[in-house]
Amino acid sequence: MRSPDELDNVQWHALTHAYGSAEDVPELIRALYQDDEETAGEAIYELYGNIYHQGTVYPASAPAVPFLAHAVRHAPGKRDELLMLLAVLADHDPADVESPHWPGSSVAAICDELCRVLPDLLPCLDDGERGVRRAALRVVAAVAELLPAELGASVVVQLDRLYAADPVPAVRADAMVVLARLGRETAALDSPLPEVRLAAALLGMERSEPPYPADLVAVIAQDGAEPDPGDDDFPWSDTTTQEEQLTRLLTQDPDAGLTVAARWIAAGDLGSRGSWLAQNIAETWRDQEPEVLELLLAALPHQKDARALASRLRSIGHWIEHLPELGADLRDALHRYAGADDETAGPALLALVCSRDSRALELVLRHPTAQLLAAAARHFPEAVDQLIPVIRRELAAGATGNAGIALVGALAPFGAAARQAQPELADCLKTGRAAIVAARQLGLNGIQTPEVTDLLRNAAQSTDSSLSAAATVAHYQLTGDAGATLRAFERLLAAGGQTHWYLSSLQPLGSAAAPLLAFIEPLLGSGHQWTRMAAAEAHHWITGSPDRAVPVLAELVSPTPVGLRALKALAATGHVPEELRPTLRSFFFSPLRLLNDSPLSGQGHPDEELRTLARTLLTAD
Known part of the structure; x- marks a missing residue:
């Protein structure tokens, strides 16, 4: 020292x-x-x-x-x-x-x-x-x-004493772990102290491979339900606590993990540990949703505060769409929580909407939010006459930011009926609220008025490249004037930058965008993956030929966000290179999720989309 x-x-x-x-x-x-x-x-x-x-x-x-x-x-x-x-x-x-x-x-x-x-x-x-x-x-x-050997031997003597006689079980458990790291094995799995048995089982799992031995899983299920409250203060390596290591290991073996999660939830789901473990398994492994949702339903009564309960309900809402059939118990529980007067009502109602329960629609109309209306529009498109007036009212009230974007997006499932919201969409564009999505929807609506075309023409001059692209394409859809749209895109493409943000707007132009090929073709060799993907996609839209697009898109296909988009664009070409089939099989047959499917991601279910696309392309002629 x-x-x-x-x-x-x-x-x-x-x-x-x-x-x-x-x-x-x-x-x-x-x-x-x-x-x-x-x-x-x-x-x-x-x-x-x-x-x-x-x-x-x-x-x-x-x-x-x-x-x-x-x-x-x-x-x-x-x-x-x-x-x-x-x-x-x-x-x-x-x-x-x-x-x-x-x-x-x-x-x-x-x-x-x-x-x-x-x-x-x-x-x-x-x-x-x-x-x-x-x-x-x-x-x-x-x-x-x-x-050194001599120092190690003296340390073992001290550790043996701690392991045998320390008055704190957690210290004995720690001493056992360190003894094991020094090569001194103990019969800790048979210890009368649950803390020691748990640490020994965790050590045994670290030394083995999934599937884990049943005796280790049984010990963790029994002794891990109530953690030592001080464990988080003493990580074993870097900042990894025993709890984090245990969750990581159990997540690698879904059968063991669900067994342990069920036992912990039955014991009261202390600290939401069982339900968190179940959620981790659903986020890591495919096709575990039925078992996980059953466990999350069982965990709901054990949540100690509204915040924890809301988190479980959000997770249920995320995964519930994976199930073709839902039990009445789950839907009835969601309906009960949706009627609560606290922060749990929103997540419960969203989950009820995603379950396609008919009782959800009435509750949404009584307590509308942008997120709920967007979900209801997706799951209850037949309720167009009830939902569109409410969406219009919320837009007219001045919804901004993500709320405004969600409300405009909620119109998409209604097709031609979305034209009813033309005045509110025009006002969004005029005031700059959710302007990009409003411009796109105005183009889809197909209603040409002097006010709307003027608004779109002005928005096409915006310094926001995404708004400029969306507005000028919508103007083309309404007027058929390709010249203004081509000039706008020439300006945007010449400026460089994040071209993939607006190249995806070109699809409605089709072959009318052919003069832009001189700008797009060099981007097929861009060093930026998203730019290459968007350029290949646009090239196919414009030319109708897969020749230049398919090699670029096939090279980009991977279990990543850009790879998924490339796979969708490749599917649209109708051409799948034979050498891509092993990759597609790996996407389809993987038991692990290859793309993030977290309930907190807000991205829906990209891994499910990846698997579905892979299956479709593998079965195509």
């Missing part, structure tokens, strides 16, 4: 951390010794930001280790936080030690320093504070495989 008196012996100005020169490190270390908890806390926060920044360490990190170790033993407080800082500084994958890049690396230097000062930190294993003992165990674990 090195005391603060030696800080000036280090050339900190020649060392660097996350923000450049490490000249500020001595001042931060000295602050740890002040008898002021707030000052020490701020210093630790700053050290986490510079010598350890979001998981990265620096040349100044290793020289700080002996000074931090001294502060652990001699500063007036914050010992557990300082020990955790030392542990995360030394965090590494044991396999990295065999890498040719390990010698000379910053993390290797940190581990060397920590091994040297570890004997001075071992008394912390017998500290009177539970948190200090747990943090000290994390320090030992960080360098377990690097300890």
